Amino acid sequence: MNTVLLEINPLVLPSIGLIFWSAVSFIILLVLLRKFAWKPILTAVNEREESITNALNSAEEAKKEMANLTSSNERLLNEAREERDALMKEAREMKAEIVAKAKEEAQGEGEKMIANAKATIEMERKSAIADLKNQVATLSIDIAEKVVKGTLTGDDKQKALVNELVEEVNLN
Amino acid sequence: MLKNLILLFLLFTASVVMANEPQAHAENSTHNTEETKDESYDPVPVIMHHIADAHEWHFWGEGENSASIPLPVILLDGGLKMFSSSKFHHGHDLVKSNDKEYMLYHNKIYTVGESIPIAKDSTVKIIRKGQEEDSTFSYTLANIPTKDFLHDYVVGHKELELGTYVASAKPLDFSITKNVAGIFLAILIIFLIFTSVARSYKKNGGIPKKLTGWMEPLVLFVRDDIAKPNIGEKKYKKFLPFLLTIFFFIWVLNLLGLIPGGANVTGNIAVTLVLAVVTMIVVAINGNKAYWGHIFNPPVPEWLKPMMIPVEIIGIFTKPFALMIRLFANIAAGHIVILSLISLIFVAKTMWVAPASIALVLFISVLELLVALLQAYIFTLLTALFIGMAVEEHH
Numbered sequence: 071m072n073t074v075l076l077e078i079n080p081l082v083l084p085s086i087g088l089i090f091w092s093a094v095s096f097i098i099l100l101v102l103l104r105k106f107a108w109k110p111i112l113t114a115v116n117e118r119e120e121s122i123t124n125a126l127n128s129a130e131e132a133k134k135e136m137a138n139l140t141s142s143n144e145r146l147l148n149e150a151r152e153e154r155d156a157l158m159k160e161a162r163e164m165k166a167e168i169v170a171k172a173k174e175e176a177q178g179e180g181e182k183m184i185a186n187a188k189a190t191i192e193m194e195r196k197s198a199i200a201d202l203k204n205q206v207a208t209l210s211i212d213i214a215e216k217v218v219k220g221t222l223t224g225d226d227k228q229k230a231l232v233n234e235l236v237e238e239v240n241l242n
Numbered sequence: 243m244l245k246n247l248i249l250l251f252l253l254f255t256a257s258v259v260m261a262n263e264p265q266a267h268a269e270n271s272t273h274n275t276e277e278t279k280d281e282s283y284d285p286v287p288v289i290m291h292h293i294a295d296a297h298e299w300h301f302w303g304e305g306e307n308s309a310s311i312p313l314p315v316i317l318l319d320g321g322l323k324m325f326s327s328s329k330f331h332h333g334h335d336l337v338k339s340n341d342k343e344y345m346l347y348h349n350k351i352y353t354v355g356e357s358i359p360i361a362k363d364s365t366v367k368i369i370r371k372g373q374e375e376d377s378t379f380s381y382t383l384a385n386i387p388t389k390d391f392l393h394d395y396v397v398g399h400k401e402l403e404l405g406t407y408v409a410s411a412k413p414l415d416f417s418i419t420k421n422v423a424g425i426f427l428a429i430l431i432i433f434l435i436f437t438s439v440a441r442s443y444k445k446n447g448g449i450p451k452k453l454t455g456w457m458e459p460l461v462l463f464v465r466d467d468i469a470k471p472n473i474g475e476k477k478y479k480k481f482l483p484f485l486l487t488i489f490f491f492i493w494v495l496n497l498l499g500l501i502p503g504g505a506n507v508t509g510n511i512a513v514t515l516v517l518a519v520v521t522m523i524v525v526a527i528n529g530n531k532a533y534w535g536h537i538f539n540p541p542v543p544e545w546l547k548p549m550m551i552p553v554e555i556i557g558i559f560t561k562p563f564a565l566m567i568r569l570f571a572n573i574a575a576g577h578i579v580i581l582s583l584i585s586l587i588f589v590a591k592t593m594w595v596a597p598a599s600i601a602l603v604l605f606i607s608v609l610e611l612l613v614a615l616l617q618a619y620i621f622t623l624l625t626a627l628f629i630g631m632a633v634e635e636h637h
Contacts, residue, residue: 092507114448117448
């Protein structure tokens with residue numbers, strides 16, 4: 071049996087002392103590193119990664135918000151524009167209406183005025199005619215009176231007087 | 243063109259020498275009772291010595307002139323015994339501790355026993371060459387180290403018939419060896435790096451700067467490319483510290499092993515065994531109903547179950563076993579390749595091989611840098627995969 075043991079290359083014969091010390095060393099290293107190195111390192115790295123993720127997320131959100139704002143601005147602007155257009159249209163319509171109405175009214179007024187004027191003119195004409203008739207009558211009487219007076223003085227002179235009177239009438 | 247020809251020639255000569263080498267070695271072993279006359283260089287012991295664990299951290303030089311850091315020896319042999327490995331004087335001296343004597347031989351510590359008959363009731367006395375009388379010592383049959391030891395020290399004293407395989411008693415050795423020291427160094431480096439990274443987050447308000455900027459992508463790589471896809475978004479968090487630790491532990495040790503003079507820790511089967519066993523335990527503890535149900539009540543026809551259940555049970559162990567072997571073999575092989583390429587210079591016994599040898603070493607070293615990361619990645623990935631299989635929800 072001893073012979074067999076010696077046949078094994080010492081290279082692959084683990085020594086108990088080294089097994090003991092490497093086991094103890096490794097476990098101590100594991101415990102120490104876990105507490106003093108890996109925990110703080112991994113915590114720090116995780117925290118940093120989280121903060122980066124958060125920062126990226128919030129940036130993304132801000133971007134989205136900006137997009138939202140822009141789109142709502144756009145919408146507001148469009149609405150305002152539409153409202154303006156509507157108002158303008160309404161105003162234009164109103165203006166047209168007012169103008170049309172004014173025109174209509176003016177026309178009516180004019181017609182009325184014209185009618186009034188016509189009536190007045192008619193009335194004036196009628197009174198003028200009446201007046202003229204009166205005057206003609208008066209004149210006729212005057213003429214008749216003068217003719218009568220003339221005839222009374224001479225034939226020629228009567229004729230000249232009649233002519234003169236007729237001319238006078240014409241002048242009136 | 244000329245350069246390529248020279249290179250080819252060098253490679254050819256090197257391979258010829260290599261081809262001759264095993265034969266020489268074989269001859270050596272058949273005539274090992276006598277001094278070897280063959281001058282050919284055998285790189286195998288040197289390579290094995292370099293990739294093996296040791297009781298001192300050796301840098302360069304031989305014996306007393308070597309530059310090395312002695313490490314503490316801790317033995318469990320009828321009580322706890324501690325002393326510096328420098329007391330062995332690189333294996334030249336015995337160390338007496340309480341009632342027992344210890345010797346260092348080929349990086350292993352053996353107990354020196356009392357003298358009892360070794361064969362046919364004859365007492366064996368082994369006297370070390372060039373030593374004083376008081377360093378004479380004896381072995382029991384059970385305590386004599388390998389035949390190599392006998393060959394090294396007894397040649398010339400024909401008191402012992404050599405070529406016999408004998409076992410040796412070894413005390414339970416819990417020494418701080420080169421590999422253990424290497425692990426401590428790696429732990430220190432990893433701990434300092436990542437606690438400073440952890441602190442830097444607080445200081446800079448979560449912004450990765452300097453070192454943190456280099457380390458964070460690696461941590462995130464393990465999290466996002468290993469843990470999350472294999473374990474799942476919901477459950478990965480619990481296992482992430484374990485996966486991160488295992489990844490950086492293996493990677494840093496792989497890299498430290500590549501430094502000349504560094505310890506070959508992840509190329510040692512004991513270390514990979516521990517890592518694999520830890521993985522196995524984590525998987526076993528966290529395995530859910532569906533996972534165990536699949537093992538002990540596989541969805542196969544009734545008559546297949548006597549065969550499938552053992553297969554599934556073996557599967558629990560083969561997965562971590564493959565992890566253990568893969569890491570160990572890859573890293574050890576890398577070291578062996580580099581050392582072999584350097585050994586070419588000594589095998590060919592000419593300086594002219596050096597440029598080709600060094601160029602190849604450089605190439606393999608760069609490759610090993612990649613392998614260091616790759617193996618850490620594969621080990622962690624497969625661990626995550628096994629955990630993922632164990633915690634997966636079946637509907």
